[in-house]
Amino acid sequence: MNKPLILCDCSGSNPIDGDRLTQATGRPCSKLHTALCTTEVEAAAAAMSQGEVTICCTQEARFFSELAAEIDAVEPDYLDLRDRGGWTKDTGDLLPKMSALVAESALTVPAAKTLDVHSNGLCLIIGTAETALPAAERLRDILGVTVLLTDTAEPPMHRGFDVIRGRLHSAQGALGQFTLRIDALQQLDVTGRAWDWTPPRDGGQSECDILLDLTGSTPLFPAPEKREGYLRPDPKNPQAVSDAILTASQLIGTFEKPLYIRAEPLLCAHSRASQSGCNRCLDVCPTGAITSQGDHVTIDPMICAGCGSCSSLCPSGALTYDAPPTDSLFVRVQTLAKSYLAAGGAAPRLLVVDTHGIEMIALAARFGRGLPADVIPMQVEALNSFGHAEILAALAAGFAKVDILLSPKVERDVQEREQALAAAIAGPATSAILDLNDPDALSDVLFSDQAPAPLETPIRPLGTRRQITRQAAKALAPETEQLQLPQGAPYGAVLVDTDACSLCLSCVSLCPSGALGDNEDKPQLRFQEDACLQCGICTSACPEEAITLEPRLNLTDAALSQDVLHEEEPFECISCGKPFGVKSTIEKITEKLAGKHAMFANPDAARMIQMCDNCRVEAQYHQQNAPMAGSPRPAVRTTDDYFSKRRDH
Secondary structure (H helix, E strand, O other), X not given: OOOOEEOEOOOOOOOOOHHHHHHHHOOOEOOOEOOOOOOOHHHHHHHXXXXXXXXXXXXOHHXXXXXXXXXXXXXXXXXXXXXXXXXXXOOOOOHHHHHHHHHHHOOOOOOOOEEEEEEOOEEEEEEOXXXXXXXXXXXXXXXXXXXXXXXXXXXXXXXXXXXXXXXXXXXXOOOOOEEEEEEEEEEEEOOOOOOEEOOOEOOEEEEEOEXXXXXXXXXXXXXXXXXXXXXXXXXOOHHHHHHHHHHHHOOOEEEEEEOOEEEOHHHOOOEEOOEEOOOHHHHHOOOOOEEEEOOEEEEOOOOOOOOOHHHHHOOOOOEEEXXXXXXXXXXXXXXXXXXXXXXXXXXXXXXXXXXXXXXXXXXXXXXXXXXXXXXXXXXXXXXXXXXXXXXXXXXXXXXXXXXXXXXOOOOHHHHHHHHHHXXXXXXXXXXXXXXXXXXXXXXXXXXXXXXXXXXXXXXXXXXXXXXXXXXXXXXXXXXXXXXXXXXXXXXXXXXXXXXXXXXXXXXXXXXXXXXXXXOXXXXXXXXXXXXXXXXXXXXXXXXXXXXXXXXXXXXXXXXXXXXXXXXXXXXXXXXXXXXXXXXXXHHHHHHHHOOOOHHHOOHHHHHHHHOOHHHHHHHHHHOOOOOOOOOOOOOOOOHHHHHHHHHHO
């Protein structure tokens, strides 16, 4: 549905040509208002009363939502054409950028799947009496408070909240499901005139919904700022403690926890038969939400903070970002490029940001130069989910360059690793990471940057992230057959030392992606480069240490077919002539065992080494003193036997 665009130039500061915008986007536009949130509010109410609309202003979204509720109208959608487009010192044509932003806003992005988290408001406060008891006094009428004192101070002489004393041994969980173990636990005996502590004991168990850590010491969890329900202010900073107390007071009720990552365990290349493989996600997860479960990894959705690092680094697609799905991100990128170019623009640049970046853009627009006319900002839920595949998809779609603006909470090493991989494939000038906290500096960098020429004929690749990477790379480097990639890249070749390889095929049986294969008719080790994840299981499993990995991207069609890495002449069974095994291997075994090992000292036994499975079983069965042969069967007695016995008597 083409919802009408309700335009406002914000007191004449944001010029918009409604007629050209309608022609470029196909979306009907209202007349250009100048003060839609104040003197022309009746026009806004009239437009909303007609049905679903998109108001091109996000600053006053709260006001327009309240207005819609007041007149019993459908709440409108909102689109920012001012900070991201109109407020700029660039004198170039802004229509292509605005058209791209309008087209993107019309996309339907699937809602994230969620899990209900229940918090009954049970709060454990940890710290010294000086800091923990005042916090408990402020929260005791709101939450169910227990204080774990870490010093020997006297407890309060009232029963407004529970007080215990001890040493926290370990903590697990997140909001609504923390579990703790406490050593040297002492409870307060409140009977009699003089209250006293019970004798200390180890191994005390406790559960709570909220954890307020006022110790000021080492955090209880990795990436503590990303652990929901765990509050850890600096106890020496009264304002930080007050903010944490206020936050804790709000953590009661039922909350929706997004399920950020979709997992497909069968695709995981973490391990096979105890042979270690890919650990990329385990190495980068900041919260420890990912753990090993044998051949695959598992994610605790309650601990996962949704940074998206694992989905960018996963070579097999076993972990994909799902809040929203990765597919929708590719559609957004392609829609922005297609609409910009269709509206007459050329060589657009993509600026990928999160909420921190959106604030930077707003400040740059209001107080500085804003964004250049050819820079299209795109906000994503998790910056780390925008990896090398997404960068290459943007370049293939027609963007001249992709800039990623870091934020304080992003995993920088993951972003740098993915950008380096994209640069190795598309060229160093096609993408960059911007580590800036000054809005003016952001504008200066973007205005002064000279982007390379974009792809002359854009494409819109489809499929998995690996397939999209390959299609984009072929379009960006059409004359290149092979690209060398950084160490740790998820694309590459398997190299085999044929002198050391015995064709035992252990690597084939354990390869999680099927990149390594055999041939039923002859001793061969086959390899399909396009399917190789560079997980390393084959190198771990090879008993001869004959396998090494080479990170690279083969852009020829040969990467899609199976090549023979190593083959040898088969050995023919000396009994039936059937080919089996590897000739060199059978000869080596015969040389080492025949006449030299107790089991093969007999020439007949030694001959069995050179027989196929069926002939070997048959030879064992018929040999003298065969281990599989039983005692001789008794002769069958006949009627003649009975008559002859009578005659003898």
